[in-house]
Amino acid sequence: MGFHITxxxxxxxxxxxQTNYHIYAPRNFSGGGRFSDTxxxxxxxxxxxxxxxxxxxxxxxxxxxxxxxxxxxxxFTEGQTKEADFPQKGAVIFxxxxxxxxxxxxxxxxxxxxxxxxxxxxxRDNIKIVxxxxxxxxxxxxxxxxxxxxxTKYDMSIDRQPDGTYLVDCKDEAWVKQLVQAGxxxxxxxxxxxxxxxxxxxxxxxxxxEVAKSTMWEEYNSRCINCGRCNFVxxxxxxxxxxxxxYSENGKVGERRRIxxxxxxxxxTDVAGGGSYRKKNGERMRFKVxxxxxxxxxxxxxHMCVGCGRCDDICPEYISFSxxxxxxxxxxxxxxxx
Amino acid sequence: xxxxxxxxFPSKILEVIRHTKIEYTFRMEFQGDVKPGQFFEVSIxxxxxxxxxxxxxxxxxxxxxxxxxxxxxxEVFEHYVGDTLLLRGPYGNGFDVSDxxxxxxxxxxxxxxxxxxxxxxxxxxNHPEQRGHMTLIAGFKTSHDILFRNDLKLxxxxxxxxxTVDCAEEDVACHVGLVTQYIPQIKLDNVQNTVAVVVGPPAxxxxxxxxxxxxxxxxxxxxxxxxxxxxxxxxxxxxxxIGDTYVCLDGPVFNYTKGKFLxx
Numbered sequence: 159m160g161f162h163i164t165x166x167x168x169x170x171x172x173x174x175x176q177t178n179y180h181i182y183a184p185r186n187f188s189g190g191g192r193f194s195d196t197x198x199x200x201x202x203x204x205x206x207x208x209x210x211x212x213x214x215x216x217x218x219x220x221x222x223x224x225x226x227x228x229x230x231x232x233x234f235t236e237g238q239t240k241e242a243d244f245p246q247k248g249a250v251i252f253x254x255x256x257x258x259x260x261x262x263x264x265x266x267x268x269x270x271x272x273x274x275x276x277x278x279x280x281x282r283d284n285i286k287i288v289x290x291x292x293x294x295x296x297x298x299x300x301x302x303x304x305x306x307x308x309x310t311k312y313d314m315s316i317d318r319q320p321d322g323t324y325l326v327d328c329k330d331e332a333w334v335k336q337l338v339q340a341g342x343x344x345x346x347x348x349x350x351x352x353x354x355x356x357x358x359x360x361x362x363x364x365x366x367x368e369v370a371k372s373t374m375w376e377e378y379n380s381r382c383i384n385c386g387r388c389n390f391v392x393x394x395x396x397x398x399x400x401x402x403x404x405y406s407e408n409g410k411v412g413e414r415r416r417i418x419x420x421x422x423x424x425x426x427t428d429v430a431g432g433g434s435y436r437k438k439n440g441e442r443m444r445f446k447v448x449x450x451x452x453x454x455x456x457x458x459x460x461h462m463c464v465g466c467g468r469c470d471d472i473c474p475e476y477i478s479f480s481x482x483x484x485x486x487x488x489x490x491x492x493x494x495x496x
Numbered sequence: 497x498x499x500x501x502x503x504x505f506p507s508k509i510l511e512v513i514r515h516t517k518i519e520y521t522f523r524m525e526f527q528g529d530v531k532p533g534q535f536f537e538v539s540i541x542x543x544x545x546x547x548x549x550x551x552x553x554x555x556x557x558x559x560x561x562x563x564x565x566x567x568x569x570x571e572v573f574e575h576y577v578g579d580t581l582l583l584r585g586p587y588g589n590g591f592d593v594s595d596x597x598x599x600x601x602x603x604x605x606x607x608x609x610x611x612x613x614x615x616x617x618x619x620x621x622n623h624p625e626q627r628g629h630m631t632l633i634a635g636f637k638t639s640h641d642i643l644f645r646n647d648l649k650l651x652x653x654x655x656x657x658x659x660t661v662d663c664a665e666e667d668v669a670c671h672v673g674l675v676t677q678y679i680p681q682i683k684l685d686n687v688q689n690t691v692a693v694v695v696g697p698p699a700x701x702x703x704x705x706x707x708x709x710x711x712x713x714x715x716x717x718x719x720x721x722x723x724x725x726x727x728x729x730x731x732x733x734x735x736x737x738i739g740d741t742y743v744c745l746d747g748p749v750f751n752y753t754k755g756k757f758l759x760x
Contacts, residue, residue, distance in 0.1 A: 231502045234541040237580075239503050272731035272745050276500040367739055370759050397734030400727050404542045412542055414502070419727075419734065426735060427760070429725050430546060430566030433698075435760040445760070453740035 159334050160327050160347030167342055168207045168324055174336065175250050176205065179286065182223045183252035184216035185209050201251075210252060212318045215296040217472065219393030220253045224264060224281050228401075228417045231277065236410050248284030252316070254292055255351060256299070256466040259306035260393030261287070266458050267396045286330065291317035291350030298467030300357040300480050306464040308351050315349035359483040361451045361461065362490050369448070372489035374482075375440035381475050382439040386420030388446070388469035388479065394462050397421060421446055447482055501730055504539050504582035510557055512577055515643045518564040519608065520573065521551060524581065526558040531590030532615020533721055533749045536560060537729050539582045543571045547726040549748070550586065551611035552618065558586075561611040561643065587729035588748050591616045591693065591719070593626075599691045599717075600628040602682055604675050604704045606635050606696025610643050612721050612748070613695050621651050628689070630655035631682045635675035635700070637662050642670075656683065675700065679707040687712040695721045705752060718752035 163171075175181060183204045190198035199211050200218040230242040253261075268278035289312035301307040313330040327347040328334045338344075389395040399419040404412030419426060422442045427435040436442050454462035469479045511523035524536075530553055538560060539545040546568040552559030564573050575581060593616060601620060605613050620627045632655060636642045639661050651657055658678045660671035671678065675696075684690065692713055694704045701720055708718055724736035724743040736743035738758040750758070 232500075237506070241500060241503065268732060271742070273501055274498065275730070275732055276498055276502065279498060367757065367759055396732070398727070399733065399735070400545055402542050402544050414539075414541075416728075416733070421734065427725055429723055430569060431563065432565075433723070435724075441760070448739070449737070456740040 159329075159337075160325070160345050161337050161342040162345050162347075163324050163326060163337065163342045165207055165322055165324070167337070167340055168326075170340065171333065171336065172205065172207065175286075179248045179250045180245070181205070181250045181252070182220065183210040183288075184214075186211055207324070210290075212290065215254075215299070215466075215468070215471070217468065218391050219260065219466070219468065220251050220257050221260070221264060221393050221396075223249050223251055224261075224278060224285070225268075225396060225398070225418075228415050229277060230413050230415050233413045234402075234404075234411065242413070244280050248286070249281070250286045250288060252288045252290050254290050254466075255309040255349075256301045256304075256306045256464040257393050258287060258289060258309040258311065259304075259464045260466070263394040263454075263458075263462055263464070264396060271457075286313045288312065289315040289349055291315060292352050293317070293350045295352045295355040296467070298357060298470040298478075298480070299352070299355045300359050300465040300467060302353065302355050302465070303357075303359045304461060304463055304465035307353065309349075312349075315347070317347075317350045355465075357467065357480050359465070359480045360487065361483060362487045364490055364494075365452050365486055366490075367448065367452065368493050369452075369486060369489050370444055371493045373492065374485050374489040375444045377440070378443040378477065379438050379440040381477055382422070382443055383475055384422045384424065384439050384442060385474065386423040387472045387474070388477075389420035389422055390418060391468040391472045393466060393468070394450070394464060395420075397426075421449075443477075443482070447479070447486075450479075451483055451486075501584065502728075504537070504545075504584045506580045507583045509575060509577050509579050509581065513559075515561070515645070516641055519561060519641075519643055520564075521559050521561045522572070522575075522581070523552075523554075523557050523559050524583065525556060526583070527556055528586075530558055530586045531592070532619070533612045534586040534588045534590035535612075535726070535729070535748065536583045536585035537587070537726070538562070538568065538572060539584070540568055540571045541582070543568045545584075545727070546572075547587075547729065547744075549612040549721075550590075551614045553615055559614075561608065561614075563608050585729060587726070587744055589746065591721075591749050593619050595719070596620070596691045596693075597626045598628070599689050600685055601630045602690060602692040602708065602713075603630075603632045604635075604692065604694045604696070604708075605632070606675060606700035606704075607637065607641065608643065609696035609700070609721075610634055613693055614644060614647065616693060617651060617655075618647070621654060624654045629683055629685065631658070632656070633658045633660070633675045633678050633682075635660045635662065635696070638665060639670065674703075676703045676707045679704070679711060682711070684711065688714065688717075691717045691719070693719045693721075715752045715756065720750055720752060720755045721748045722750065722755070722758070723748065 450463035513521040551561040727733035
């Protein structure tokens with residue numbers, strides 16, 4: 159059900175949510191950018207609507223709410239292990255259409271690729287989704303090409319209007335009741351969404367792993383500096399590494415964590431004894447790109463990449479992921495004509 | 497209540513069998529279904545976890561043959577009989593002995609690659625009626641690196657064993673040279689009814705499989721086992737992924753018709 163609500167009405171709704179939920183939304187971290195005197199927009203807890211950044215793309219995705227950068231799994235205390243506690247409250251997450259599609263990919267990775275992940279499942283079971291409409295496309299976005307520009311699976315949608323009021327489409331029954339009781343103005347609402355982006359990509363129909371033999375990957379050997387930022391901003395990258403941490407030098411009390419990992423960074427494939435795979439950055443780029451637009455689909459039936467373009471926004475070497483996808487067609491021609 | 501797969505269980509070390517200076521077999525208390533070629537995550541708090549393949553299976557134990565080459569395995573070697581290690585698993589598909597039943601069998605193993613296939617060799621040593629002719633070619637760097645010496649002696653009773661070392665620094669009672677050069681010595685009857693299992697370092701597997709295909713074995717009769725970094729064993733952490741394949745879930749054992757498409 160659609161409503162046109164005021165800033166105050168929204169904040170009242172926020173207050174009631176906070177009894178059982180933390181609210182996570184893209185917010186501005188002043189001075190938190192990668193260069194001096196620049197800001198960073200990433201996910202954090204908010205209390206009021208005016209903390210949410212509506213007019214820019216967030217540099218990092220929502221995924222850290224469900225898959226924290228560093229997540230304690232359990233504690234060691236001499237011979238015993240004790241599972242880490244879960245947050246007392248659930249999470250209301252504000253995200254855009256591309257990220258809502260990314261959530262499906264996280265679900266398929268953590269819940270359906272073999273046994274469901276204990277920790278992810280717990281956090282996932284207790285979230286609500288608020289879809290932030292996109293009035294216009296941002297730089298480097300290519301959601302339309304990836305088919306992720308329109309979402310319907312949300313608990314509520316929200317679009318901030320120029321006058322500071324909000325249009326919301328609410329599906330959560332309890333919230334609808336609350337908005338009706340508060341006397342909010344009802345009207346038909348369709349969440350804002352883009353229908354075209356400046357950037358478009360075409361994943362070749364005939365794409366196969368044979369494309370690994372193309373010379374197109376060599377460019378990245380020197381251009382890519384394997385910093386892994388593309389993985390960390392990506393809403394669909396899920397890899398992690400186990401890490402033990404101990405509090406005292408006697409080594410009897412500590413914890414096991416999992417921390418974000420990157421297939422671009424050294425050490426990702428290292429096996430004991432010195433073996434490693436994909437030593438060149440071009441090979442790592444190929445591994446990542448083909449995961450996003452080829453082999454994930456072979457396993458799950460749809461592409462992993464959601465076209466948010468954050469990898470292009472963040473790359474310090476100006477490597478364009480969408481540009482890379484668009485080179486695949488001629489690379490396929492190259493390898494099939496050999 | 498959902499099961500937390502990440503919490504390891506304690507397992508007592510029942511016996512330690514020393515093969516070389518840096519390779520011991522730890523016989524660990526374990527009851528449950530397990531197949532040769534599967535692996536456990538062995539962990540020591542503070543040092544982390546390491547995937548170790550099963551090298552032997554008994555009623556109340558599994559053997560884990562561990563090479564002392566990393567942070568975790570170094571620490572494992574500080575433990576002895578009566579101590580406890582933490583385990584998770586078993587993970588992976590493992591070898592299905594039924595795939596090889598009734599056939600002539602070739603096993604080629606390089607170095608610690610003998611560990612994951614030891615269970616297969618042992619099974620067919622104890623059940624010679626379930627197979628045809630059997631050949632094991634086991635290669636090690638030097639005579640000091642030879643694993644499972646007692647087994648190799650025992651297995652000789654009902655199968656051909658070709659034991660070889662890459663380089664001999666003294667008079668050794670075995671062949672010298674790479675495993676691949678002994679492929680022509682394999683007694684072959686009907687290649688269509690011959691299966692092969694190849695496990696070892698990547699280059700050894702590549703050339704060995706090629707050698708077997710060259711003597712006429714069909715691709716679908718060849719199995720390999722891949723070593724990768726497996727952090728979780730549960731198809732989540734991504735470290736062992738190759739293309740659309742998760743080595744920890746879909747492997748580590750692959751029929752070559754599938755394994756040949758795995759490009760890192």
